[in-house]
Amino acid sequence: MLVHVDADSCDxxxxxEQYAPEVFELDSEDVLRVKTDSPEQRHWAAVEQAARACPKFAITVVDTE
Ligand code: SF4
Structure with missing residues (x-):
């Protein structure tokens, strides 16, 4: 799995971050940071939930398997 966030769309x-804090994090200036763009498999379900929950459709998930 590869994860990408479109910074221009993200608000x-x-x-x-609530769904997958191991992968997404707002920094001290409220800029979203992707901690790893290739998360471990145990985080995939949470990442997919986060992508579905994003109201700005800013998260792209690519299945690499
Ligand atoms: S859910 Fe979407 S809009 Fe919200 S912080 Fe994450 S990427 Fe940005």
């Missing part, structure tokens, strides 16, 4: 509401 820093933090929803994705």
């Amino acid at each position: 820093s509401n933090g929803l994705c």
Whole structure:
């Protein structure tokens, strides 16, 4: 799995961080950071939930398997 966030679309509401804090994090300036763009398999379900929950459709998930 590869994860990408479109920074231009993201409005820093933090929803994705709530679903998958191991992968998404708002920094001290409220800029979303992707901690790893190729998360471990145990985080995939949470990442997919985060992508579905993002109201800005800013998260792209590519299945690499
Ligand atoms: S859920 Fe979407 S809009 Fe919200 S912080 Fe994450 S990427 Fe940005």
